[in-house]
Amino acid sequence: MAYERLLTGATAIGLKLRDAVVLAAEKRVSYGGYVMSRSGKKVFKVSDRVAIAAAGLFADMQTISRILSAEIRYRELLTSTRMRVRSIAKLLSTILYSYKYFPFLSEVLVGGVDDDGPHLFVLDFVGSLIEDDYAAVGTGASIAIGIIESEYSPEMSIEKARDLAVKAIKAAASRDVTSGDGIDLAIVTRDRVQEEFVPLA
Numbered sequence: 001m002a003y004e005r006l007l008t009g010a011t012a013i014g015l016k017l018r019d020a021v022v023l024a025a026e027k028r029v030s031y032g033g034y035v036m037s038r039s040g041k042k043v044f045k046v047s048d049r050v051a052i053a054a055a056g057l058f059a060d061m062q063t064i065s066r067i068l069s070a071e072i073r074y075r076e077l078l079t080s081t082r083m084r085v086r087s088i089a090k091l092l093s094t095i096l097y098s099y100k101y102f103p104f105l106s107e108v109l110v111g112g113v114d115d116d117g118p119h120l121f122v123l124d125f126v127g128s129l130i131e132d133d134y135a136a137v138g139t140g141a142s143i144a145i146g147i148i149e150s151e152y153s154p155e156m157s158i159e160k161a162r163d164l165a166v167k168a169i170k171a172a173a174s175r176d177v178t179s180g181d182g183i184d185l186a187i188v189t190r191d192r193v194q195e196e197f198v199p200l201a
Contacts, residue, residue, distance in 0.1 A: 009176060010056065010138040011136065011138040012026075012055045012137050013136045013137075015148070015152060017156060021112060021188045023165075024169050025053045042058075047083070055107050055138025061106050063104065082114070085118075093123055096108075096124075105125060111188055112188050139178050158189075170200060183198040185197075
């Protein structure tokens with residue numbers, strides 16, 4: 001079976017603001033040319049102030065979120081301190097690199113807010129780590145990033161960033177047949193991770 005047939009379509013985006021991070025992803029789970037589910041969750045809360053959004057194989061996304069969440073809880077219990085977003089992203093980078101010979105086939109966005117402010121990191125299959133102001137990953141990324149670049153500002157309000165995230169995912173879903181069926185969002189602030197679902201209709 002060709003490598004491309006193993007990959008699932010998806011679109012996930014992240015936006016860093018002055019005091020928050022907005023993550024979003026659509027819900028369609030597809031393998032090759034088949035839609036397996038219309039209710040897949042690709043945005044995950046992994047700590048009180050950090051969430052991830054992913055694109056790739058659905059089982060790998062779920063496993064990554066579980067491993068990372070457990071590692072965060074363990075390290076915070078061990079040290080009695082909250083992990084910084086950068087430390088969480090580097091931890092995930094190390095986890096992904098440790099599986100490099102049999103990698104998780106997922107691209108991951110890590111977004112959160114800590115005492116240093118908001119952060120957004122982009123990671124590939126083997127843990128390459130880049131911090132950015134905004135990002136899009138997955139099969140619909142090229143469409144979504146065009147929408148984001150035309151309207152994004154780090155000074156925009158959370159509400160406007162939320163609307164931009166929805167607009168970008170909708171644009172990707174309208175052109176990418178493997179993306180669609182609703183949008184999950186995570187709005188991360190210093191106090192909490194607020195999750196939301198938005199229908200595509």
